[in-house]
Amino acid sequence: AQSVTQPDIHITVSEGASLELRCNYSYGATPYLFWYVQSPGQGLQLLLKYFSGDTLVQGIKGFEAEFKRSQSSFNLRKPSVHWSDAAEYFCAALTDSWGKLQFGAGTQVVVTP
Amino acid sequence: GAVVSQHPSRVICKSGTSVKIECRSLDFQATTMFWYRQFPKQSLMLMATSNEGSKATYEQGVEKDKFLINHASLTLSTLTVTSAHPEDSSFYICSAREPLGGSTDTQYFGPGTRLTVL
Numbered sequence: 001a002q003s004v005t006q007p008d009i010h011i012t013v014s015e016g017a018s019l020e021l022r023c024n025y026s027y028g029a030t031p032y033l034f035w036y037v038q039s040p041g042q043g044l045q046l047l048l049k050y051f052s053g054d055t056l057v058q059g060i061k062g063f064e065a066e067f068k069r070s071q072s073s074f075n076l077r078k079p080s081v082h083w084s085d086a087a088e089y090f091c092a093a094l095t096d097s098w099g100k101l102q103f104g105a106g107t108q109v110v111v112t113p
Numbered sequence: 114g115a116v117v118s119q120h121p122s123r124v125i126c127k128s129g130t131s132v133k134i135e136c137r138s139l140d141f142q143a144t145t146m147f148w149y150r151q152f153p154k155q156s157l158m159l160m161a162t163s164n165e166g167s168k169a170t171y172e173q174g175v176e177k178d179k180f181l182i183n184h185a186s187l188t189l190s191t192l193t194v195t196s197a198h199p200e201d202s203s204f205y206i207c208s209a210r211e212p213l214g215g216s217t218d219t220q221y222f223g224p225g226t227r228l229t230v231l
Contacts, residue, residue, distance in 0.1 A: 036222075043117065043206070043222035044157075090156065098170075099145055099210045099220060103156045 002027050004093050006104035013081050014112050021076040021107050023091030032094035033074045034101065035065055039087045047089075050074060061085070086111040115141045117209045119223035126197055127231055134192045134226045136207030142187035143209035147220065148180075151204040163190045197230045204228075 003026045013019050025031055032051050036044040048059025055067040065076045074091060091104040116139040126132050136146055144165050149157040161171045161182050169182035179201075181193040190209075194201050204227050208220040 041224065043119075043224040044208075045222075046219060049219075098162055100147065100159060100162060101220065102159075105156045108154075 002093070002095060002102065004091055004102050004104040006089075006091055006107050008107045009105065010108045010110070012110045012112060015083055016080050019076075019078045019081045019085070019109065021089050021091075021109070023074045023076065023104060024072050025074065025091075025093050026072065027093060030069065033065075033067065034092045034094075035059065035063070035074075035076045036090045036092060036103075037061075037087045038090065038106075044090065047076070081109075081111055083111050083113075085109060115139070115209075115211050115219075115221045117143075117207065117221045117223040119205075119207055119226050121226060122224065123227040123229070125229045125231065128198050129196055131193055131195045132197055132228060134194075134205055134207075134228075136190045136192070136209065136223050138188045138209040138211075138221070141209075141211050143190075143211065144187060145210040146184060146190040147208045147210075148182060148190075148192050149206040149208070151206060151225070153204075157206060160192075194228065197228070199230045202228055202230045 005024045034049045035047040038044045047063045048057045050057045050067045057065050063078050088106050090106045092101040095102050118137045120135045146163040148160045151157045160175045161169045163169045163182050163184040165184045171177045184190040206225045208222045210220050
């Protein structure tokens with residue numbers, strides 16, 4: 001079955017340290033992949049997306065993600081986190097031509113001083 | 114980017130009553146909108162796909178008679194939770210697809226509606 005897995009439910013990182021959030025997918029073909037961030041009281045915001053081409057994708061807020069077909073992964077990274085990066089992060093995959101998304105379980109990021 | 118609004122942001126109702134949630138695309142026309150449900154500390158679960166002018170397509174396990182969806186215009190979709198019960202309490206989120214060329218069009222999400230049924 002098609003699935004999106006985020007192995008880490010919760011990550012704590014110090015401000016200024018690097019951050020990597022893991023995402024694995026299980027699809028037959030190359031999926032269209034997304035990373036969204038959800039802050040309290042706000043809607044999901046798209047950080048970046050991968051459809052094809054360069055496997056290293058640059059997004060907003062200093063985030064980037066790398067698509068690795070061999071590992072079925074699409075991990076999100078940021079070199080230096082800010083306190084404002086504390087939020088819930090979701091990896092998602094496009095599942096059909098109508099635009100339906102399947103989301104991973106999410107990773108809660110806590111940033112400590 | 115495009116903006117999607119939801120109203121109300123939170124609602125508390127008595128068991129047995131119906132609640133309507135609105136989802137609006139403010140600066141673009143959305144031929145397709147999606148409704149999600151999110152339980153605390155959990156991911157978003159797609160409930161239904163709403164296409165303007167046609168009946169919504171519900172995901173397996175979602176009661177179409179309980180969760181009525183109407184997409185009467187290109188900027189408005191509504192979700193009505195009929196005869197709400199405490200187990201319907203949840204965070205409901207809509208998204209709207211900006212039609213630029215296909216299924217890979219960016220989806221914009223509303224801020225969500227917190228429903229509490231007493």
